[in-house]
Amino acid sequence: MRDVAIIGVGQTKVGEHWDISLRHLALEALQAAMTDAGVARADALYVGNMLSGALDGQEHLGALVADFAGLRGIEAFKVEAACGSGAAALRMGYVAVAGELADIVVVVGVEKMTDKLGPEATSALAMAADGDYEAAQGASFVALNALLMQRYMYEYGYSHQDFAPFAVNAHKNGVNNPYAMFRFPVTTERFAKAKMICTPVNLLDSSPICDGAAAVVLAPADVAHALSAAPVRVAASAVGTDALAVHDRRDPMVLDGAVVSTRRAYEQAGVGPQDIDLFELHDAFSIMAALSLEAAGFADKGQGLRVALDGEIGLEGRIPVTTMGGLKARGHPVGATGMYQVVEVVQQLRGLAGANQVQDARIGMAQNIGGSGATVVTHILERME
Amino acid sequence: MRDVAIIGVGQTKVGEHWDISLRHLALEALQAAMTDAGVARADALYVGNMLSGALDGQEHLGALVADFAGLRGIEAFKVEAACGSGAAALRMGYVAVAGELADIVVVVGVEKMTDKLGPEATSALAMAADGDYEAAQGASFVALNALLMQRYMYEYGYSHQDFAPFAVNAHKNGVNNPYAMFRFPVTTERFAKAKMICTPVNLLDSSPICDGAAAVVLAPADVAHALSAAPVRVAASAVGTDALAVHDRRDPMVLDGAVVSTRRAYEQAGVGPQDIDLFELHDAFSIMAALSLEAAGFADKGQGLRVALDGEIGLEGRIPVTTMGGLKARGHPVGATGMYQVVEVVQQLRGLAGANQVQDARIGMAQNIGGSGATVVTHILERME
Numbered sequence: 001m002r003d004v005a006i007i008g009v010g011q012t013k014v015g016e017h018w019d020i021s022l023r024h025l026a027l028e029a030l031q032a033a034m035t036d037a038g039v040a041r042a043d044a045l046y047v048g049n050m051l052s053g054a055l056d057g058q059e060h061l062g063a064l065v066a067d068f069a070g071l072r073g074i075e076a077f078k079v080e081a082a083c084g085s086g087a088a089a090l091r092m093g094y095v096a097v098a099g100e101l102a103d104i105v106v107v108v109g110v111e112k113m114t115d116k117l118g119p120e121a122t123s124a125l126a127m128a129a130d131g132d133y134e135a136a137q138g139a140s141f142v143a144l145n146a147l148l149m150q151r152y153m154y155e156y157g158y159s160h161q162d163f164a165p166f167a168v169n170a171h172k173n174g175v176n177n178p179y180a181m182f183r184f185p186v187t188t189e190r191f192a193k194a195k196m197i198c199t200p201v202n203l204l205d206s207s208p209i210c211d212g213a214a215a216v217v218l219a220p221a222d223v224a225h226a227l228s229a230a231p232v233r234v235a236a237s238a239v240g241t242d243a244l245a246v247h248d249r250r251d252p253m254v255l256d257g258a259v260v261s262t263r264r265a266y267e268q269a270g271v272g273p274q275d276i277d278l279f280e281l282h283d284a285f286s287i288m289a290a291l292s293l294e295a296a297g298f299a300d301k302g303q304g305l306r307v308a309l310d311g312e313i314g315l316e317g318r319i320p321v322t323t324m325g326g327l328k329a330r331g332h333p334v335g336a337t338g339m340y341q342v343v344e345v346v347q348q349l350r351g352l353a354g355a356n357q358v359q360d361a362r363i364g365m366a367q368n369i370g371g372s373g374a375t376v377v378t379h380i381l382e383r384m385e
Numbered sequence: 386m387r388d389v390a391i392i393g394v395g396q397t398k399v400g401e402h403w404d405i406s407l408r409h410l411a412l413e414a415l416q417a418a419m420t421d422a423g424v425a426r427a428d429a430l431y432v433g434n435m436l437s438g439a440l441d442g443q444e445h446l447g448a449l450v451a452d453f454a455g456l457r458g459i460e461a462f463k464v465e466a467a468c469g470s471g472a473a474a475l476r477m478g479y480v481a482v483a484g485e486l487a488d489i490v491v492v493v494g495v496e497k498m499t500d501k502l503g504p505e506a507t508s509a510l511a512m513a514a515d516g517d518y519e520a521a522q523g524a525s526f527v528a529l530n531a532l533l534m535q536r537y538m539y540e541y542g543y544s545h546q547d548f549a550p551f552a553v554n555a556h557k558n559g560v561n562n563p564y565a566m567f568r569f570p571v572t573t574e575r576f577a578k579a580k581m582i583c584t585p586v587n588l589l590d591s592s593p594i595c596d597g598a599a600a601v602v603l604a605p606a607d608v609a610h611a612l613s614a615a616p617v618r619v620a621a622s623a624v625g626t627d628a629l630a631v632h633d634r635r636d637p638m639v640l641d642g643a644v645v646s647t648r649r650a651y652e653q654a655g656v657g658p659q660d661i662d663l664f665e666l667h668d669a670f671s672i673m674a675a676l677s678l679e680a681a682g683f684a685d686k687g688q689g690l691r692v693a694l695d696g697e698i699g700l701e702g703r704i705p706v707t708t709m710g711g712l713k714a715r716g717h718p719v720g721a722t723g724m725y726q727v728v729e730v731v732q733q734l735r736g737l738a739g740a741n742q743v744q745d746a747r748i749g750m751a752q753n754i755g756g757s758g759a760t761v762v763t764h765i766l767e768r769m770e
Contacts, residue, residue, distance in 0.1 A: 001485050021517065044624075053438045053509075058516035060467040063626040063642075063759040067633070073645050075624035076760070077473045078465040082445040088462045092477055099484010100386050124438075131443035132406065239429075239460035241448040248452070257448075260458050374448040375461070 008037025048089030084370025086338025109339030174329025338368030393422025433474030469755025471723025494724030559714025723753030
């Protein structure tokens with residue numbers, strides 16, 4: 001097993017891309033990443049995507065995107081793990097390069113959701129939950145997160161308004177990200193008045209349905225400097241899983257999949273939470289951000305929200321999160337999200353995050369969650385000197 | 386990179402399983418494979434599946450099946466490459482074990498199609514083709530194969546009846562496979578009278594819509610003998626891709642994806658067509674069997690059908706194909722098919738194919754095709770002495 005580096009990144013703006021197709025979105029991100037890396041070929045392509053079948057009537061994205069990107073003939077598959085599909089595809093690419101079965105691998109996460117807004121998108125997203133025991137009972141994705149949020153407030157004595165810092169922080173950072181969907185700040189007052197979606201989850205607790213694609217190019221670390229001016233080492237790539245259905249979990253207030261995934265990542269990288277300079281967590285809903293901070297070791301049980309309330313999640317805080325807007329403000333094109341997170345960590349480690357730069361960022365972590373915690377893929381990235 | 390072995394296999398009967406769910410199908414095959422291998426745990430699970438979203442309202446099969454199989458917590462993803470999803474998942478498992486990122490990996494291909502027979506299944510399957518340029522124009526999967534078959538007959542001067550040997554051979558072998566969907570022989574006369582589906586593809590040119598699951602357990606080859614009485618070495622695992630749309634191909638009469646995939650597999654295994662004792666090819670339609678024989682080097686261009694007409698595809702022929710019934714008689718639960726093919730090759734190499742045993746089978750090849758040739762995954766398996 002050898003070290004792996006990211007030698008190029010690319011992304012499209014997140015938004016409602018009604019004028020271009022799924023394959024064009026993927027192409028735009030892929031071409032940007034390959035141009036950034038200065039490579040024209042690859043040994044394999046892995047595509048992270050969840051909903052192309054349900055919302056675009058298209059499966060078989062591996063060969064489709066490979067061909068459209070001028071890579072006809074190479075190994076190419078789609079990897080799916082619900083909203084964790086993007087990082088799952090990266091994990092497969094990492095395995096191929098680390099195991100010396102491929103040298104140059106391109107990975108793209110892509111999702112096009114807004115051609116079918118409304119009930120169809122909600123139904124499609126519910127396929128990330130347990131179809132027989134959750135979705136079929138009417139438990140949509142937002143409903144499951146609402147139950148978790150309600151329970152969190154009850155168990156630990158928080159008010160709904162205590163969740164405001166996650167939205168405020170994400171939107172503040174989104175303003176400076178040209179690829180973000182929402183580039184406006186929100187105040188705690190606006191959070192308090194936001195439209196209720198599914199009590200207690202309001203509009204600003206939620207990430208938007210949207211389109212986008214993000215990509216990276218992987219190479220063996222020992223040739224990364226020869227290929228790239230600013231390579232980033234993949235210090236860890238790890239996965240943990242849990243039951244899909246929330247009611248099957250050991251404790252609904254603990255993301256066991258994230259605990260396992262993060263522990264494996266820390267062990268592989270030889271670091272701990274104190275070494276992480278920024279954490280791109282999976283804030284599909286505010287409650288997921290709180291639970292993620294706890295599962296990753298940045299807060300004790302019930303204290304994840306406290307970290308945010310204490311102002312520690314800002315760019316100059318103890319653990320900056322959603323530094324480019326997160327799922328909430330950058331947007332959450334589900335199968336692409338994990339790749340956006342990784343691209344953003346690379347930007348930070350390269351010192352290219354502009355007004356959102358975390359000072360002296362050396363080690364960053366991206367954590368992509370499928371479902372309400374059933375698949376958790378964690379990557380720790382490190383600046384290569 | 387190290388050698389990889391299959392130390393256990395399992396499968397469900399192929400058919401219309403209206404009484405059990407997708408997860409139960411997967412479980413049955415997985416448990417059989419893990420019992421066969423004598424292992425109770427695994428480092429990772431990869432699930433090959435194409436249509437669970439469209440036909441079962443369920444994505445996120447990796448974590449779902451892992452949890453249901455008692456493997457909660459392990460790395461688990463779904464891998465999709467249309468009808469090539471099964472072998473694509475195996476390829477990912479192979480990469481993980483060969484690259485030393487995992488020791489014991491379980492792979493299951495599963496598909497449940499018959500809960501929504503008819504137009505829904507046909508529409509869902511069309512997602513394997515190019516949605517914008519084929520499916521949206523009304524070109525269903527059978528229609529695309531009909532065009533290829535018609536062209537083949539025109540180019541090389543065959544009659545439709547010349548394709549009969551593929552169906553006759555597959556059904557003859559299916560009779561003795563307890564896991565096959567269709568266990569009855571068909572005659573050339575019956576083939577001639579079979580209901581026309583989409584001219585010139587008739588019912589006996591086509592594989593059925595059905596349900597099933599098949600699984601294997603992978604381990605490093607150097608410990609395989611300690612774990613299994615009859616391990617089988619994965620001598621090659623290779624992928625080739627092509628354009629999804631048939632009209633985008635270099636030559637519609639050549640499966641370039643299969644040419645590339647097979648060449649890579651032969652190179653990796655250090656063998657050629659003359660060394661292959663049996664070939665589990667992807668006879669989703671008769672025309673695919675003919676084109677596969679050519680692409681894999683068993684016949685010159687336009688001569689694939691001749692191999693069958695000359696009686697060389699039978700159990701005692703030069704190159705036995707579909708030895709346990711193939712897609713036509715065993716059945717084609719699309720995302721599971723690639724795993725059934727591999728399980729059947731293992732049965733042959735272990736000498737456990739019963740009445741269908743290929744004498745002294747030492748090296749077998751399984752080739753799983755996604756779409757009408759856009760993803761081709763080839764595995765060459767070898768008996769370990």
